[in-house]
Ligand SMILES: Nc1ncnc2c1ncn2[C@@H]1O[C@H](COP(=O)(O)OP(=O)(O)O)[C@@H](O)[C@H]1O
């Protein structure tokens with residue numbers, strides 16, 4: 214088999230556009246995921262049984278069904294309820310809902326990870342409930358949740374490739390498209406793999422940096 | 434909502450449900466075996482080998498499974514390795530899963546105190562004796578909950594075989610939808626089937642995890 | 651039995667052992683004392699090949715430790731007991747004592763179990779055969795660890811602060827086992843902070859400091875009339891100077 218690496222450069226702009234869309238989808242999904250995930254985490258530790266049950270059902274259902282199916286349900290299924298969305302929108306929302314279930318668990322684990330001692334110390338210092346939440350519980354929970362949060366961002370980034378199955382031209386979609394049109398299968402996929410690895414590294418570095426800023430090691 | 438249609442198609446759905454179970458089982462076995470071998474080889478401490486194995490793990494963990502699947506399905510025939518839909522899905526899932534399994538085992542192995550290996554060495558045990566009798570059994574216990582978690586992902590990820598046209602559960606739902614309409618009914622039905630397998634396994638993993646860490650508040 | 655000649659060891663630029671030489675006769679019991687970080691553990695671990703060494707030579711019972719093939723031979727003849735016991739937590743007490751006999755010495759199951767029962771009997775733990783290490787006290791675990799090492803029928807036993815991780819009231823039971831081993835003529839190298847043991851059981855005491863053997867002699871002379879300034883200071887620090895009774899000094903100084 215002969216390789217045609219020289220043919221690759223002219224596809225780079227397309228691949229870059231795909232990578233950009235991949236990042237955008239990831240960002241949108243994470244934003245939606247954080248909002249709903251926080252609400253679900255709150256629901257799961259709520260005082261009301263019904264809320265706990267509903268939030269639990271939501272989280273467990275999403276975590277135990279394939280993301281691809283969730284995307285199909287939103288893209289193919291919602292129109293039959295009169296809700297028509299573009300593939301990117303439907304896909305991003307599905308991914309966001311998917312992320313929210315995992316985030317709910319991450320947030321909850323973070324809350325559980327706050328040492329009882331810190332809470333007791335705050336009570337002993339007669340912090341108000343609000344002050345305790347603002348100055349003790351939330352910062353400590355966020356710190357505890359941060360590593361898992363970073364891992365989730367990366368897995369959502371990778372999962373955004375599923376949108377290619379509903380013809381969204383993000384990085385994987387573009388790659389498939391170029392591959393089927395040119396038969397440069399090996400070359401195009403190799404380059405796309407590099408793109409993904411580069412995206413991972415870039416996002417991981419950014420998150421590590423953010424982590425440093427948010428949670429300086431000396432305050433540990 | 435028209436679930437009568439779903440009921441009529443129940444045998445078609447059940448049939449592909451079995452296909453999903455079959456592919457899952459194959460990928461779980463394949464991924465575990467390959468992943469264990471990778472983890473074992475990483476313990477040998479040979480530098481160039483370690484580098485290669487790390488590259489393998491990072492590559493399969495760092496790129497989307499969907500792309501790996503396309504690459505194998507369309508790429509291998511170009512180098513005269515014929516792969517049908519099952520084999521493409523099986524190979525992709527095995528490689529992908531093995532990368533995660535290898536990492537699970539590696540962190541399990543690293544969780545074993547150094548003294549264990551040293552005590553075994555001091556008793557005259559060689560590399561294989563140490564690994565199989567002392568390190569692996571202990572690492573296995575630590576690794577079991579996350580390992581089962583990986584297996585749940587594998588079952589869900591078999592749905593990606595849809596894109597190369599392999600007739601598993603998600604693909605069947607898609608076909609039925611294209612033929613009869615009513616997407617929500619079909620998709621929700623198969624979603625419930627996935628849930629029915631994955632949920633108990635997830636719970637098992639959590640229960641094992643709790644059993645291993647009795648200090649949970 | 652043990653012949654160490656001009657051995658050195660460094661981690662990067664950090665020299666941990668400098669030109670250490672030592673000869674130990676069969677049946678001798680040698681206590682090694684010295685401040686934390688002086689290289690005692692490193693030295694002991696070198697003697698059964700857990701650490702490599704940079705220069706010099708080590709021979710144990712005629713086997714050259716720098717020859718990889720002899721290394722396995724040496725490990726069979728040198729038993730080691732660790733500060734943290736390092737019992738195998740997934741195996742019962744019985745299996746802990748038989749596993750190396752089965753795998754390394756290729757003993758039959760019956761022979762291995764017979765020997766294991768005899769040794770567990772000797773450390774007074776025969777009733778713990780089916781227990782797991784986590785069900786034993788620290789002192790019991792360390793006695794099992796000693797039985798496990800003895801099961802290989804070693805000619806030399808190395809003890810690296812075998813009692814340092816124990817609660818004070820459990821130290822005695824382990825020292826008793828070590829004392830009886832010594833009286834039976836086992837060659838022993840014992841890194842310890844138990845001055846009572848060094849004084850009453852050892853034939854010879856080594857004082858290590860800064861990666862060297864600074865003082866070497868019979869316990870009476872070394873501990874009661876120390877000449878080396880660093881040794882005098884060390885003994886003063888651990889409170890030996892006014893103590894002549896054999897009560898163990900159990901300072902908790904992790905290596
Ligand atoms: N693996 C290692 N890497 C680097 N330095 C080490 C290592 N092991 C031990 N050392 C250093 O070697 C010195 C001697 O250690 P050790 O033999 O454990 O002393 P001791 O047992 O007398 O307390 C110490 O300064 C320690 O920091």
Ligand SMILES: [Mg+2]
Nearest residue numbers: 690691904905
């Ligand atoms: Mg030490």
